[in-house]
Amino acid sequence: MAGVFITFEGGDGSGKTTQINLLASWLEARGKNVVLTREPGGTDLGNELRDIVMHRAGFIAPRAEALLYAADRSHHIATLVRPALERGDIVLQDRYLDSSVAYQGAGRVLDPDEVRELSLWATERLMPQLTVLLDVPASIAKDRQAQTERAYDRLEAEAEDFHTRVRESYLALAAAEPERFLVIDGRRPIEEIHQLILEKVSDLVG
């Protein structure tokens, strides 16, 4: 495939949106075609599924939750991401399958290998060339979010130990695949993080 697929991972409020926007501006200023997208969401069907998984009141069984994220992912990759990569675009995506392994696996305590395999089946095994992990302690992410004045969604509302398990799972995923992951301390200043990402991305986009 001609394009470049880069995903951003980290807890809620870790700075993913901030860094994706900075990187997109940098790439566009260099004449690159950039597609910004996110999971859950990114397509019309995905936005309906996003509304269910993030805002539906009441209990959703953990395996059902994993399947809803996988359904969103499958449709998103097939209809938006693969076509963009085939055109040769650079896709910057807020969250991908590592989110499912961390949140549905470690967070909801499903088997992480099964959760990963479900997403690989859903996406016909599409993997990103680079995954940027913005690592922040759960308490910092919560403080940052409190300042943004928006309502907590179903996952964000989980207790701090849920978010600590999510963070540890992300770090374990990064340790297992060091060639795919760039792990950055998300407590560093925004501009410093941006520069660290650029060092890596410059090599990838040529």
Ligand code: ADP
């Ligand atoms: P995410 O997309 O991961 O939820 P955001 O990019 O929306 O995170 O950032 C959450 C909040 O934290 C925003 O108010 C943002 O301005 C702030 N923020 C982002 N990166 C940093 C940083 N490196 N240091 C301090 N605050 C940050």
Ligand code: TYD
């Ligand atoms: P998101 O829009 O990424 O919010 P934030 O900017 O706060 O990170 O929120 C998506 C929520 O869905 C987030 O709490 C993580 C969760 N999620 C999963 O549990 N599994 C998944 O596979 C994905 C993609 C997201």
